[in-house]
Amino acid sequence: xxxxxxxxxxxxxxxxxxxxxxxxxxxxxxxxxxxxxxxxxxxxxxxxxxxxxxxxxxxxxxxxxxxxxxxxxxxxxxxxxxxxxxxxxxxxxxxxxxxxxxxxxxxxxxxxxxxxxxxxxxxxxxxxxxxxxxxxxxxxxxxxxxxxxxxxxxxxxxxxxxxxxxxxxxxxxxxxxxxxxxxxxxxxxxxxxxxxxxxxxxxxxxxxxxxxxxxxxxxxxxxxxxxxxxxxxxxxxxxxxxxxxxxxxxxxxxxxxxxxxxxxxxxxxxxxxxxxxxxxxxxxxxxxxxxxxxxxxxxxxxxxxxxxxxxxxxxxxxxxxxxxxxxxxxxxxxxxxxxxxxxxxxxxxxxxxxxxxxxxxxxxxxxxxxxxxxxxxxxxxxxxxxxxxxxxxxxxxxxxxxxxxxxxxxxxxxxxxxxxxxxxxxxxx
Amino acid sequence: xxxxxxxxxxxxxxxxxxxxxxxxxxxxxxxxxxxxxxxxxxxxxxxxxxxxxxxxxxxxxxxxxxxxxxxxxxxxxxxxxxxxxxxxxxxxxxxxxxxxxxxxxxxxxxxxxxxxxxxxxxxxxxxxxxxxxxxxxxxxxxxxxxxxxxxxxxxxxxxxxxxxxxxxxxxxxxxxxxxxxxxxxxxxxxxxxxxxxxxxxxxxxxxxxxxxxxxxxxxxxxxxxxxxxxxxxxxxxxxxxxxxxxxxxxxxxxxxxxxxxxxxxxxxxxxxxxxxxxxxxxxxxxxxxxxxxxxxxxxxxxxxxxxxxxxxxxxxxxxxxxxxxxxxxxxxxxxxxxxxxxxxxxxxxxxxxxxxxxxxxxxxxxxxxxxxxxxxxxxxxxxxxxxxxxxxxxxxxxxxxxxxxxxxxxxxxxxxxxxxxxxxxxxxx
Numbered sequence: 001x002x003x004x005x006x007x008x009x010x011x012x013x014x015x016x017x018x019x020x021x022x023x024x025x026x027x028x029x030x031x032x033x034x035x036x037x038x039x040x041x042x043x044x045x046x047x048x049x050x051x052x053x054x055x056x057x058x059x060x061x062x063x064x065x066x067x068x069x070x071x072x073x074x075x076x077x078x079x080x081x082x083x084x085x086x087x088x089x090x091x092x093x094x095x096x097x098x099x100x101x102x103x104x105x106x107x108x109x110x111x112x113x114x115x116x117x118x119x120x121x122x123x124x125x126x127x128x129x130x131x132x133x134x135x136x137x138x139x140x141x142x143x144x145x146x147x148x149x150x151x152x153x154x155x156x157x158x159x160x161x162x163x164x165x166x167x168x169x170x171x172x173x174x175x176x177x178x179x180x181x182x183x184x185x186x187x188x189x190x191x192x193x194x195x196x197x198x199x200x201x202x203x204x205x206x207x208x209x210x211x212x213x214x215x216x217x218x219x220x221x222x223x224x225x226x227x228x229x230x231x232x233x234x235x236x237x238x239x240x241x242x243x244x245x246x247x248x249x250x251x252x253x254x255x256x257x258x259x260x261x262x263x264x265x266x267x268x269x270x271x272x273x274x275x276x277x278x279x280x281x282x283x284x285x286x287x288x289x290x291x292x293x294x295x296x297x298x299x300x301x302x303x304x305x306x307x308x309x310x311x312x313x314x315x316x317x318x319x320x321x322x323x324x325x326x327x328x329x330x331x332x333x334x335x336x337x338x339x340x341x342x343x344x345x346x347x348x349x350x351x352x353x354x355x356x357x358x359x360x361x362x363x364x365x366x367x368x369x370x371x372x373x374x375x376x377x378x379x380x381x382x383x384x385x386x387x388x389x390x391x392x393x394x395x396x397x398x399x400x401x402x403x404x405x406x407x408x409x410x411x412x413x414x415x416x417x418x419x420x421x422x423x424x425x426x427x428x429x
Numbered sequence: 430x431x432x433x434x435x436x437x438x439x440x441x442x443x444x445x446x447x448x449x450x451x452x453x454x455x456x457x458x459x460x461x462x463x464x465x466x467x468x469x470x471x472x473x474x475x476x477x478x479x480x481x482x483x484x485x486x487x488x489x490x491x492x493x494x495x496x497x498x499x500x501x502x503x504x505x506x507x508x509x510x511x512x513x514x515x516x517x518x519x520x521x522x523x524x525x526x527x528x529x530x531x532x533x534x535x536x537x538x539x540x541x542x543x544x545x546x547x548x549x550x551x552x553x554x555x556x557x558x559x560x561x562x563x564x565x566x567x568x569x570x571x572x573x574x575x576x577x578x579x580x581x582x583x584x585x586x587x588x589x590x591x592x593x594x595x596x597x598x599x600x601x602x603x604x605x606x607x608x609x610x611x612x613x614x615x616x617x618x619x620x621x622x623x624x625x626x627x628x629x630x631x632x633x634x635x636x637x638x639x640x641x642x643x644x645x646x647x648x649x650x651x652x653x654x655x656x657x658x659x660x661x662x663x664x665x666x667x668x669x670x671x672x673x674x675x676x677x678x679x680x681x682x683x684x685x686x687x688x689x690x691x692x693x694x695x696x697x698x699x700x701x702x703x704x705x706x707x708x709x710x711x712x713x714x715x716x717x718x719x720x721x722x723x724x725x726x727x728x729x730x731x732x733x734x735x736x737x738x739x740x741x742x743x744x745x746x747x748x749x750x751x752x753x754x755x756x757x758x759x760x761x762x763x764x765x766x767x768x769x770x771x772x773x774x775x776x777x778x779x780x781x782x783x784x785x786x787x788x789x790x791x792x793x794x795x796x797x798x799x800x801x802x803x804x805x806x807x808x809x810x811x812x813x814x815x816x817x818x819x820x821x822x823x824x825x826x827x828x829x830x831x832x833x834x835x836x837x838x839x840x841x842x843x844x845x846x847x848x849x850x851x852x853x854x855x856x857x858x
Contacts, residue, residue, distance in 0.1 A: 364851070379851065425678070
C-alpha cells in the first residue's frame with residue numbers, strides 16, 4: 001500500500017497543496033488510458049479491502065469517536081461519525097453497486113454525419129480533477145472517491161478534522177484497491193493537513209482542478225464559493241414544500257404531510273413548509289393535517305387562518321417562510337390558489353424539492369410547469385429526492401444550482417463531453 | 430410596438446437595472462405557460478419584421494457607422510458593425526432556421542418507473558433569465574434573443590455602445606414579433622444605458638438572473654467573471670492546434686494546415702500552432718508545409734529544427750506557444766511523439782479545437798482520448814468547430830468551460846432540467 005504523508009511532515013501548506021494538485025492532474029491524465037473493466041476491477045478491489053479492513057476501520061474510527069467525546073460533540077454528531085459492522089457492509093455494498101453500473105464514459109450523447117461527410121459525435125468524457133470538501137460523515141470519503149473513479153476523474157478529498165483517522169483508513173482502502181487494479185493511487189488523495197489555508201489554496205488552482213463540490217452546511221458552502229477560482233456545484237438549503245390542493249385525496253394528503261415532515265427531520269429533502277389551499281382549510285382537512293402533525297410532536301407555525309385550527313399552533317412570522325428547520329417544526333400557510341402556491345414556492349423555496357397533492361390532472365401539470373425546482377413531485381413525499389431512490393447509485397450531492405447538474409448527482413454528473421469529428425481531409429470553403 | 434425607455438430618462442442605474450431584472454424574471458415566469466407553437470410563431474413574426482424593417486435598420490445602422498467613422502473605428506470594426514441587405518437577409522434566415530428546429534423544451538432526457546411505482550422523468554426546462562453581454566456585432570442582438578426565445582428564457586441584452594442604434598432597431602423588431610404572437614415583450618430587453626455600472630449591477634442580481642454569457646475579447650470576459658455573483662459561461666481564447674502525425678497523407682496535411690491557418694485568421698477556430706512529428710520534419714513534408722504557408726503570406730515562428738527549413742522562418746520564443754495571433758502568423762514546433770503532441774496541447778492549448786492529421790487508426794484514437802479539448806478533430810480543418818457547421822443553428826457562443834456546456838452552444842444549451850415524479854401516495858419507509 002502506498003505510503004501517506006502525515007500531517008507533521010507538512011510545513012508549507014501552499015507547496016503541499018500544489019504538489020497534491022499536480023499529482024492529481026497527472027493521475028487524471030493517466031486515467032485516459034484506463035479501460036472501463038480496469039476501473040470496475042479497482043472498485044471491486046476497494047470493496048474487498050473495505051470488508052477485509054473492518055477491524056482496522058473500527059479501531060481508527062474509535063480514535064475519532066474518543067476525540068469527539070472529549071471535545072463534547074453532540075450525540076447526533078457522534079452517531080454520524082461512527083463506523084460499525086453494519087455501516088462497513090453498507091459502504092462496501094455501495095461501492096459494488098457503483099462498480100456494476102453502466103459506465104458513463106464514452107457514451108455518445110448525440111451524433112450525425114454532416115452534409116460535408118464529417119462524422120460528428122458528442123462523447124461523454126471525465127471532467128478531470130474534482131475537489132470534494134466535506135464535513136463529518138466518513139462514508140463520504142469512499143462514496144466520493146468511488147464515484148470519481150467510476151467517472152474517470154482524479155479527486156482530492158478534504159474531510160472534517162473530527163473524522164481524520166476514519167477518513168485516512170478508508171482512503172487507504174481506496175488507494176490500495178486502485179493499486180490492486182494497476183491504477184495510479186494518486187487518482188484519490190486525501191488532504192493530510194488540517195490547516196484551513198489548504199482549502200483556500202486548492203480552490204485557486206484553476207489550471208489543475210476542474211470542479212469543487214462542498215458537502216456540508218451553508219457556512220461551508222458560502223466560504224467555498226467566496227474563495228473559489230474554479231467552478232463550484234452548490235447544495236444550499238432544502239426549504240421543501242408540500243402544497244395540498246383543493247382537489248385531493250384526504251388520507252393521501254395527511255400521509256404525505258406526515259411523512260415529508262417527520263420521517264426524518266435532519267435531512268435536506270424533509271418538508272419545511274406546508275401550503276394549504278383555502279378550501280382545504282375551510283373543509284376541515286386542514287384541521288386533520290394539523291392535528292395529525294401535532295399528534296406526532298410537530299410544532300406548527302401557521303398564518304392567522306391556520307392558527308385557528310388548533311390551540312397549539314404558534315403564529316408564523318415572515319422569517320418562517322424562508323426557514324430550513326431540520327427539526328420537528330413546520331411552517332403552514334393558506335393560499336388562495338395553485339398559482340399563489342407556485343409563487344410562494346418560487347419566492348421562498350430553495351429550488352430543491354416541492355410536491356403537490358392533487359387528484360386533478362390539470363392542476364398536477366400546472367404545478368409541474370410553474371414551480372421552478374430541481375425535483376417536482378405529484379402525490380408523493382418530498383423524502384424521495386435522493387440519488388439512491390432515483391437509481392443513480394450513491395450520490396455525490398444534490399445540486400440546487402441550475403447549471404451543469406440539478407438535483408441528485410450520480411457518476412454521470414461528474415463528466416463533461418467533447419465533440420469528436422472524423423473526416424477524410426475536409427477543409428472549410 | 431412597445432415603447433422603449435431612452436437613455437436620457439435613466440437617472441439611477443442601479444434602480445433601472447433592478448427594474449429590468451424584475452421585468453425579465455416576471456417575463457420568464459410567464460413563458461412557462463407559452464406553448465411551443467406560440468414561440469415558433471413569435472420567431473417567424475420576428476423574421477418578417479426584420480425583413481420589413483430593412484430601410485429602418487439600415488438608416489439606424491448608418492447613425493452608428495457615422496459615429497464610428499468620426500471616432501476613428503478601424504475598417505475591420507466598421508465592417509463588423511455594418512448592416513446591409515445581404516446581412517438583413519442572413520439575420521432573418523437565421524431566425525427562421527432556429528424557429529424550424531426541434532423544441533428543446535419538454536424533452537425527456539431519461540425516465541423510468543422506480544421499484545415503488547413512482548414514475549420518474551428528467552425533463553428539459555428553461556434556465557430562466559439569461560444576461561448576454563456583447564461587443565460590436567449587432568446581429569448578436571437578434572441571434573441571442575432568438576435562441577433565448579426558442580429555449581423559453583427571458584434575456585437581458587447589453588450590447589456595445591458603438592452599435593446602440595442598430596441594436597435598438599433590431600430589438601424593436603424582436604419585441605414587436607413577440608407582441609405579434611401574444612407574448613410579453615419583456616422576454617427580450619436591451620439595456621438602454623451605456624453606464625458601465627449597469628453590467629456590474631446586473632451581474633450581482635443572482636435572485637433574478639440565472640446565467641451570464643459574455644461575448645467578446647478576453648478583457649471583457651475577465652471583467653465579467655470578476656464581478657459576477659451569477660454563473661458565467663466563458664469563451665476564452667482559441668489557441669487551436671494541428672498536429673501532423675508521422676503516418677499521414679502529405680497533401681491532406683498541407684491542405685489542412687493551410688486551411689486551418691489562413692482561410693479566416695481573425696476567428697477563434699483558426700489554428701495558431703502547428704505541431705510536426707520529428708519524422709515529418711526529417712522526411713521533407715515539414716518543409717513542404719512551411720513553404721506552402723509562406724507562399725500564402727504566413728509568418729512562421731518555429732523551433733530550431735523548423736527554422737532550418739526556410740530562411741523566412743523566425744525563431745519562436747516560449748510565449749509563442751501560448752499566443753492567439755488572430756493573424757497571418759503561426760507557431761510551429763517539432764515533437765518526438767504523439768504523446769508529446771498531446772502534452773503540448775494540454776499544457777498550452779485553450780481547450781477549444783485541436784486536430785490530428787494521420788492515416789493510423791490507433792494514433793487517431795490515442796489523440797482523441799488524450800487531448801483534453803472541446804473539439805477534437807481527425808483529418809479535417811479546425812475551422813469546422815462552429816454551431817452552424819454542427820447543425821445547432823445559430824450559436825450563443827463556444828464554451829471553453831467544461832461545466833454545463835462545452836464547445837459550440839445552441840438553444841438546448843440554454844436549458845436545465847427538472848426531475849419530475851408522478852406517484853399515487855407513496856411515502857418513504
